[in-house]
Amino acid sequence: MRIDMTTGFVVRGRDTRSFLTDKLATLGLSPSEAEAFMEYWVPLMRPNAYNLVHFEGPAYECSARLEVTPEPEMQIRVFMVYKSLTAPVTVTPQQLSSPEPRHGFVLVEWGGGEYPAQ
Secondary structure: OOOOOOEEEEEEHHHHHHHHHHHHHHOOOOHHHHHHHHHHHHHHHOOOOEEEEEEEOHHHHHHOOOOOOOOOOEEEEEEEEEEEEOOOOOOEEOOOOOOOOOOOOEEEEEEEEEOOOO
8 A cells, every 4th residue: 555645634742632632533533432442542642843744545555455344334434544754844744534424233443553664
């Protein structure tokens, strides 16, 4: 999977929690799901001066297909990639969309990774 880090968000490390609280709600995670996500990622990202954050969407879903039985009525899949920065950079702001309201059996998956150093 090729990740396009030319779109995303540049966030001060110290602002990671508030940034993720906002964006994870937009992406459809419940407060408890977002808290679990942040429990893992914030300690890794907060010490950085800045982070370039990108949320993968369809490319991730195509490269990491799921087969679940019984089939969920809807899926919420959040895959975040971040890159530690010493100074801010300019990127095109990423457009995030919210899922439809939850109904029925909902599959929720979250994860991410650090973008490889170049």
